[in-house]
Amino acid sequence: MxxxxxxxxxxxxxxxxxxxxxxxxxxxxxxxxxxxxxxxxxxxxxxxxxxxxxxxxxxxxxxxxxxxxxxxxxxxxxxxxxxxxxxxxxxxxxxxxxxxxxxxxxxxxxxxxxxxxxxxxxxxxxFIRADMIEKNLMSWLVEVDGLIMDARSLPVPVQHELARVGIIPYVPEQEQR
The missing domain is CATH 1.10.472.10 (Cyclin-like)
Known part of the structure; x- marks a missing residue:
């Protein structure tokens, strides 16, 4: 080995x-x-x-x-x-x-x-590749007040919190996994 x-x-x-x-x-x-x-x-x-x-x-x-x-x-x-x-x-x-x-x-x-x-x-x-995350809408959908939204459209501080608790994979602005 x-x-x-x-x-x-x-x-x-x-x-x-x-x-x-x-x-x-x-x-x-x-x-x-x-x-x-x-x-x-x-x-x-x-x-x-x-x-x-x-x-x-x-x-x-x-x-x-x-x-x-x-x-x-x-x-x-x-x-x-x-x-x-x-x-x-x-x-x-x-x-x-x-x-x-x-x-x-x-x-x-x-x-x-x-x-x-x-x-x-x-x-x-x-097990998903980084370039595939962007293509996976399910990685970014969140429910806000009963509405399904793309987390990437939310304010950046909200995205940071969602990423911190593991709801979204990362903050897209940072372009890191």
């Missing part, structure tokens, strides 16, 4: 029995994302791998690590519409499976299992 990955996983409080498995999975997803996607995808894949490792019992302890890695990349790609050519980067699911060296149905099934396990849907805020 690469020392940098190992120390990062320990800092993430990955349970000891899962450390070597998650390290292998993260090495696969990191390499894949570096070659075919980007660093943001790699970070989101790492976060999902850690979440799976912390699940008790961790499903990662059973099965092929390559297939788990493919399922993780597939899940993050599905949340962020990776197969949509209008997105950058983009990659069709058939090609994703081919590049990861797994069958598309196997990858899709593992991705569905992961999504079901954590209730992950499209635009899931824990």
């Amino acid at each position: 690469e020392e940098q990955v190992a120390s990062w996983l320990k800092a993430q409080r990955v349970p000891a029995p899962a450390l070597p498995v998650v390290a292998d999975i993260v090495e696969i997803t990191d390499a894949f994302c570096a070659e075919h996607l980007d660093a943001e995808y790699a970070g989101l894949c790492r976060a999902l791998a850690v979440k799976l490792a912390r699940k008790h019992p961790s499903p990662l302890l059973r099965g092929d690590r390559r297939i788990w890695a493919a399922g993780i990349v597939h899940t993050i790609g599905w949340v962020n519409f990776l197969a949509d050519p209008a997105q950058t980067p983009h990659l069709k699911m058939e090609r994703l499976a081919e590049l990861l060296g797994v069958k598309q149905t196997t990858m899709g099934n593992k991705g569905a299992l992961i999504r079901d396990l954590f209730g992950i849907g499209r635009f899931h805020e824990e």
Whole structure:
């Protein structure tokens, strides 16, 4: 296990029995994302791998690590519409499976299992790319005196308070996550 990955996983409080498995999975997803996607995808894949490792019992302890890695990349790609050519980067699911060296149905099934396990849907805020947040109207809708409003249209001090308590992801004026 690469020392940098190992120390990062320990800092993430990955349970000891899962450390070597998650390290292998993260090495696969990191390499894949570096070659075919980007660093943001790699970070989101790492976060999902850690979440799976912390699940008790961790499903990662059973099965092929390559297939788990493919399922993780597939899940993050599905949340962020990776197969949509209008997105950058983009990659069709058939090609994703081919590049990861797994069958598309196997990858899709593992991705569905992961999504079901954590209730992950499209635009899931824990695993969404920063550029996708702006496109997700649901991230910005708030109820004010019984009216549904886009929080971005509210006064900046109100936006700061909404961001502070976690109702909106950030204050758009600050352009940070």
